[in-house]
Amino acid sequence: MMQAAVQPAPAPLAPPQQKPRLHVWVAAALVPWLLTSVYLVSTQQQAVVTRFGAVVEPRVLPGIHIALPWPIDRVTRLKVQQLQRLVVGGDAADAIVGRSQPLRSQFLTGDQNIINLRVVVQYSVGSPVDYLFRTGNVAQVVSSTVETALAARVAAQTVDAILTTGKAAIQADVRTASQRLLDEYRAGVLLSTINIESVTPPPEAADAFRDVASARADSARIVNEAQGYANDVIPRARGEAQQLLEAAQGYRQRKIDESQGDAARFTQVAEEYGKDSEVSAERLYLETMETILPKIKKLIVDNKGNLDLTIIRKGEK
């Protein structure tokens, strides 16, 4: 019995061993397939899910998500935050090698001058769906849009403004204009910066442009020198004026003081003189003569006017 019970057991063991094998194979094939419905969007990415080509999820944010398995749903991930860079008007690499792309980089200014511009555009993905499905070659669209806006903007400016002060304004204007156009096209692009990297006149006229720049510098220098002259002359004149005034005030005070001193002295002397005028006058006269006469040559004649010349004759011998 035991034997009988045991005996038939091995017999059916073999066929069931074959059957699960098939299931395992099927399961083994199914599980990875089912696993394609789980997908990961990393932090810098966003994803778009399409079902048989139609968009079902336009913007999937970072994280783990589930969709229907491939090929029903397809997940396209985009690095939305990553800035992409392109150059309008000649390639950065071209500049290094020394090659120029004249046709692409030349723009016509408002005053009929030609100018070479190289502009670096940086952009990121604004709308993943539009970015992926609206346009075939996004870089091409961005490039030509920016070029168009740039051409329009440069044509509204004089070459001098572009070369000197107008650069920042042009950058800002081109950015807004290009962004508006790109939004119209629904290119799904977000312009980050538009940077005019180089502005150069055409090489054939470069020296003429340089001369304009140096003329501007000359002009500023002349004006500065004149300003320097003014800054030197005017304070000096103010100083001189002050000097004149001070001198005049000194003069006034001196005259007043002198007159008062003289007057006081005169008044006192005159008072004494009044008491005995005869004697005083005599004394003053003689005193004066004493100081004068020693210095001068004297000839004495008598009152008849006969001049005695003997002394002179002796002196002549």
Place this chain on the structure above:
Amino acid sequence: MRAERERIARQYRAEGEEQALRIRADADRQREEILSGAYKEAEKIKGEGDAQATRTYGAAYAKNPRFYKLLRTLESYKKIFDDKTTAILSSDSELLRVMMRGENGAK
């Protein structure tokens, strides 16, 4: 394009020159104004001094014009006569009267 650039360069230089001349002329004008104004003021002040001095002298001398005349004349003598002067003195002059006539001359 070159000609246009040259024109602009010339224009910049000329404009600079213009502005510089303007600034210089303005500075010179200001200088003249400052100095002439100061001259005017200074002369006015000096005039005040002279006027007041004249008034003071006048007031003092008017009290005794005879003495003033004497004093001033003697003062002038001191300035007029120097070592290049030759004086011809009459023997009966005031100065020599005593010398010529003795004690009587002093009267």
